[in-house]
Amino acid sequence: MTSSPATDRSTAPSAPARATGWRHPAWLVAAVAFVALVGAAGFRAAPGVLMVPLEAEFGWPRSVLSAAVGVNLVLFGLTAPFAAALMDRFGIRRVTACALLLVALGSGGAVLMSARWHLFVLWGVLVGLGTGSMALVFAATVAQRWFVARRGLVMGVLTAGSATGQLVFLPVAAWLVEASGWRAASLVIAGAALAVVPLVVLVLRDRPADVGARPYGDDGTAGGAAGGAAGAGSTPAPETVPHAAGQRAPGPAGTALDALRGAARTRAFWALAVGFAICGASTNGLVATHLVPAAHDHGMAATTAAGLLAVVGVFDVVGTIASGWLTDRFDPRVLLGAYYLLRGASLFVLPSLLDDALHPSVLVFVVVYGLDWVATVPPTVALCRELFGERGTVVFGWVFAAHQLGAAAAASAAGAVRDATGAYTLAWVGAGALCGVAAVLSLRVARSTPAAA
Template structure:
């Protein structure tokens, strides 16, 4: 019995790390989902145009992506824990202070720069780094869990935020996100660890000490050196470009378009904001199921074909969305279920293909691929608002997003299945 209890205690640290990382990604997702709730209230209370409201959000999404490779390098150099604490403090400050904003540049500074930087340091790169450092087995499933945090945050926070906005004012929403981020700082500070060796453990499922968790950046290499070395390694590979372009489309068709414009699009056809937020949250339920299933599939099946079907089916659903939007019954519900299952199912197989190709450098290289994802999201966030200002509806935005997904579906199948890992040699 004592031996069994000891084994259980020794394995519990892995799941504590998973739980804290999941909560961090969940709170970050809650902060990132807030602008979708605030677009219309900010237009009404401050008199801003939709394109003016979405411009800071585009900056936010760009920073959210561009921070990725540098975040991975920072985590390798200084450890995961201090970077998580710093990021959560930025989220707390940026959201809390934004309750006092009165000018467009205030939102650009706070939601574009401060919150964008904090979110960038707690992006999917964090999940990829934790999975690679702490797990040798079940990585696909763990990445699926971390990826599902976005949907879980959406499920928890969107209906709550919509209710708060309808009964109080938009400022109350940003205070909720600020306090939640601050509380999580205390949990990370008290329980998070940088790598398995800090607690005398090997990665989950490992039987030897050689692993990427013990391969920090060389002492004489700066953060920018490590980050740019990862980019230099990536751009020489066809697989990097195929993954980056397809992930650009992923960001364009998820965070940027649906994440930012779904609720305003519903309001335009007479669906109340609280109900629209609820439907987006329901989509999150199916997103959780789809993402976890994708992680399970990734551990067993060819990731290229998974991506082929994910992008292809997503493209068809987006092209049909403007027609389903006018139907509050069967077709609209079908879209919510179908798209929800596919929302971020692309992440586990993308991470797997990146790991297969770039090995120990995959964290930093994936950071650059993630940057491409967020550039796509920023394009759709601002572009969707611009197209709406020009044409008065979202039909063209959804059509272009659907066509882009079909193109991505054709690209990913050209990725080579598996190659030997490449090692970067620092000068």
């Protein structure tokens, strides 16, 4: 006997679907994602404080150490679009747990290295693949699958997880390097990544439908369903729609490459990619990697310089969450243009601010730069979603790959500039000028069209 509609509804798991406000399961998933991002962010804060002690112990020049960081950043970026496709195929939970294990293996194994190629394999390959499998694509996937309302705000909070990781680990790593050596710092970072794995396995879920819920803010109407990527009652994303008989669904690599082929035909994609490459060059590649060594060159203690970057992390949390809130309300193109101009101006004045002691002007730079550190992420994700629809997350993976290629180029180039000239001045000024270019490109990103969406 066929059950009645009323009977079907009575047996469905309705409690999670009716949850509202902070009781909605999407917020628990976002909280676990935040903690995972904090755990993975530990190593990204480490090279800045480990570079000088490694240079002293092994005699490796700054350019070699910077090149290893560059390999890390390249793989960090190139892994991102494929990680987004892997999350579609195998689930967020599995990919995230494996990524954290790779970060722990690369950081912990570094205590045994004795040759340059060890550095490139551990710092570059293992940690690069691990961090790239999560990073901002992980945050974008969680925000798109679990939220219809508050997506910009959630993306801002999750992006701030990376800054929080820097805030937590950088001063601790600097203190450990000074008190117990760089190996102790590497082991602490590895332990932090491992500690998050059980939480991810036990709590993280791939989609709202897994717990009988709709995405947060999806009221079940057609509009809400379209916005809640693959949530309960929603239309499947293009990547998950069954193919016609006789056709094989593309694998993760095919999905990522298909998204790139489609996006690369548009000028908007290249404007976003080049702008985000400059974003990476002026943050992860330059400041995150070289600010502590540059401050050390001016006579500032490594722990003091690490504290400055930690303060950058504090204000980055504020700036990124605020950027997510603003992205829900204003044109993301205008926001990006303003962010890049502000960052460029701050980098122009940085060479004149570094000294052997803290001054108020340095603290002003730290506050301004911190507010702007990754505030570019929420509006960039919003533009990818506006221009490329359900494939926006995978397309953002390619835009983020450009971000990390720019970061890798800047990390390597800044190390070479310092070895050649004895200072980082040309690197700071050059990055400031590039930020002006990124501002112009962002303001010229085309509006979405029905065909593009």
